[in-house]
Amino acid sequence: MLEVRALSRPGLAPVDLDLAAGEALALLGPSGSGKTLLLRAIADLDPNQGRVGLDGEDREDVPAPTWRRRVTYLSTEPGWWAERAGEHFPDAAGAKALLPPLGLPEDMMARPIAELSTGERHRLALARVLVQAPRVLLLDEPTSGLDQETTRMVEAVLRARLADGAAILFSTHDEALAARLGDRCVRVRDGRVETETP
Amino acid sequence: MTATYITLDYLDLGLAALLLVLNGALSIWLRLGLERQLLIAALRMCVQLGLMGLVLKTLFAVVSPWLTGLAVVVMVAFAGREVMARQETRFRGFWAYGLGTTSVLFAGTLVTVFALATQIQADPWYHPRYAIPLLGMILGNTMTGIAIGLNTLTGRVKRERAAIETMLALGETRAAAFRPFVRSAVRNGLIPIVNAMSAAGVVSLPGMMTGQILSGVEPMEAIKYQILIMFLIAGGTALGVVTAVHAGALRLSDARHRLRLDRLAGN
Incomplete structure (x- = not known):
């Protein structure tokens, strides 16, 4: 489904990757190894070279905003641009149903962002991405800062998306999470994508 | 329209400059350390405006x-x-x-x-x-x-x-x-x-x-x-x-x- 060919940018050697529908690929590697650079490059958030395609369609043939709605990157430190949680959603009422499976109360939409904990913000940002039902999720440490219980909830939500045919590329330090959620793992070191372990 | 324009001579400017001297004296007395900057700024203003006057005079003359x-x-x-x-x-x-x-x-x-x-x-x-x-x-x-x-x-x-x-x-x-x-x-x-x-x-x-x-x-x-x-x-x-x-x-x-x-x- 997602095809990455010779994708490179400063700090990242050319990368080839393939991701099938319903597949999750874990990126493992130390901080600063280039995991985030790779995820951002696929989302076309920084200048980069190479070819990226989705379902046979070239990224360059699609307007960048359309591409990012299909292939959506979620940062470890998502930003907020309005006061209340619900104001960040195109349809807050319709998006409510996404919250309980992530361990968030439905009334969270009315709360100010400033009052939310880091973990709540993280899951809220994930809900904001899921609302658009992207084909590919590019998740930067999707469970960082979450306790065991909420980590399991997030994993269950992501598995449901995989079952619906989405693909997930995620970075993590957590080998156990990589093994649980990832169908495959690749290691990233010094801006190079190294071995692929089935 | 009554043209009651009063021209200034350089003595008038000199008298006004006394106020600047007062500024300088205040700066020294209160140790503001501004006297040098005041002097330079005042000189710059005079030179810049003087040059501007010459430029405008020439420009107006030739149109x-x-x-x-x-x-x-x-x-x-x-x-x-x-x-x-x-x-x-x-x-x-x-x-x-x-x-x-x-x-x-x-x-x-x-x-x-x-x-x-x-x-x-x-x-x-x-x-x-x-x-x-x-x-x-x-x-x-x-x-x-x-x-x-x-x-x-x-x-x-x-x-x-x-x-x-x-x-x-x-x-x-x-x-x-x-x-x-x-x-x-x-x-x-x-x-x-x-x-x-x-x-x-x-x-x-x-x-x-x-x-x-x-x-x-x-x-x-x-x-x-x-x-x-x-x-x-x-x-x-x-x-x-x-x-x-x-x-x-x-x-x-x-x-x-x-x-x-x-x-x-x-x-």
């Missing part, structure tokens, strides 16, 4: 479109430099100077030519006695507005980087992601002229109007001129700020709707 044009270019170049100097964060390369200067040039000359061609109707239209003072007043205010507007834009975009990138990552266009910051930058750039218009006549007596009154012009005539100038300044500032801030926002993003903070110096 040449080329020489007037040259004066315009020099004024715009200095205004552009001033915009750049007032930026906390500058654009890299040509844009550091080019963005402000181009916007000042566009807005300032457009509004000045509009005024000269329609309301003032000088003969010839480029007569430096009208063109240079008009342009000077419009440039000064436009320059301030643009400097504030650009400074607000780059500052906010840098600070709100995470919010902008999240919007872009969710598939918003760059126009949508930058909108709140473009809006506050334009608003900040326009506040000084709005304040100046509100305060005019109550808190402040604008310099040009006072100058005309001192030179013997009927107050109502001077006020009409001042109102015209205020409208021109407001128009020029709005045009300049909107141009500069939008061009700045375009420069801070690219055709693939990415945030390009790498185009700011020090990023």
Whole structure:
């Protein structure tokens, strides 16, 4: 489904990757190894070279905003641009149903962002991405800062998306999470994508 | 109109300069350490204005479109430099100077030519006695507005980087992601002229109007001129700020709707 060919940018050697529908690929590697650079490059958030395609369609043939709605990157430190949680959603009422499976109360939409904990913000940002039902999720440490219980909830939500045919590329330090959620793992070191372990 | 213009001789200026000496004495007495800067600033003012007087005298004597044009270019170049100097964060390369200067040039000359061609109707239209003072007043205010507007834009975009990138990552266009910051930058750039218009006549007596009154012009005539100038300044500032801030926002993003903070110096 997602095809990455010779994708490179400063700090990242050319990368080839393939991701099938319903597949999750874990990126493992130390901080600063280039995991985030790779995820951002696929989302076309920084200048980069190479070819990226989705379902046979070239990224360059699609307007960048359309591409990012299909292939959506979620940062470890998502930003907020309005006061209340619900104001960040195109349809807050319709998006409510996404919250309980992530361990968030439905009334969270009315709360100010400033009052939310880091973990709540993280899951809220994930809900904001899921609302658009992207084909590919590019998740930067999707469970960082979450306790065991909420980590399991997030994993269950992501598995449901995989079952619906989405693909997930995620970075993590957590080998156990990589093994649980990832169908495959690749290691990233010094801006190079190294071995692929089935 | 009774022309009761009182000329000043150099003795009068000398007497006024005594006040500056008083300033210097205060600085020494209170140990402000400003006496040197005061002296230099006062000397600079005298030399700069003296040179300006000579330039204007020559320009008025010859009434040449080329020489007037040259004066315009020099004024715009200095205004552009001033915009750049007032930026906390500058654009890299040509844009550091080019963005402000181009916007000042566009807005300032457009509004000045509009005024000269329609309301003032000088003969010839480029007569430096009208063109240079008009342009000077419009440039000064436009320059301030643009400097504030650009400074607000780059500052906010840098600070709100995470919010902008999240919007872009969710598939918003760059126009949508930058909108709140473009809006506050334009608003900040326009506040000084709005304040100046509100305060005019109550808190402040604008310099040009006072100058005309001192030179013997009927107050109502001077006020009409001042109102015209205020409208021109407001128009020029709005045009300049909107141009500069939008061009700045375009420069801070690219055709693939990415945030390009790498185009700011020090990023």
